[in-house]
Amino acid sequence: VRVRVGPLAGIVPDSLDFCFDAIVTGTPLSRARLDIEKTLVKARCSGCGAGFEVEGTLFLCSRCGSADIEVVSGTELQVVEIEMADPQAELA
Ligand SMILES: [Zn+2]
Numbered sequence: 587v588r589v590r591v592g593p594l595a596g597i598v599p600d601s602l603d604f605c606f607d608a609i610v611t612g613t614p615l616s617r618a619r620l621d622i623e624k625t626l627v628k629a630r631c632s633g634c635g636a637g638f639e640v641e642g643t644l645f646l647c648s649r650c651g652s653a654d655i656e657v658v659s660g661t662e663l664q665v666v667e668i669e670m671a672d673p674q675a676e677l678a
Contacts, residue, residue, distance in 0.1 A: 588621040588667040592660040599624060627660030 587606075591597050599622045606620040627640040631647035632655060638648040640660070646653055 587618060587665065587669075588623060590623045590625055590662055590664045590666050592625045592662040593627050594657065594661040595663040597663055623666065625660060625662065627657060629655045629657045629660075631655050 589602070591599055591602065603620050603622060606618075610616050610618050628637065629640050629645070629647075630637045631650060631652055633647060633652035634650045636647055636649040637658070640657070645655060645657075647655055
């Protein structure tokens with residue numbers, strides 16, 4: 587299972603991994619693995635229109651320094667892909 591986690595999703599990837607393991611343990615899915623893909627925070631400046639990546643907690647336009655920016659990505663928590671082996675083979 588591949589998930590995409592943005593830094594602003596309010597999710598700690600390590601916790602997500604830990605919880606996933608705790609949930610699947612003892613079930614037929616116990617061999618399922620979580621593949622976490624971390625993304626960057628991207629924003630667009632409302633002042634000059636520049637698109638940029640936000641570094642750390644500095645939410646300012648990298649071109650003009652304006653604080654009037656719109657976060658365009660980084661809050662996502664998406665399941666990107668679920669890969670399954672042949673269920674019969676898995677349970678045999
Ligand atoms: Zn700007």
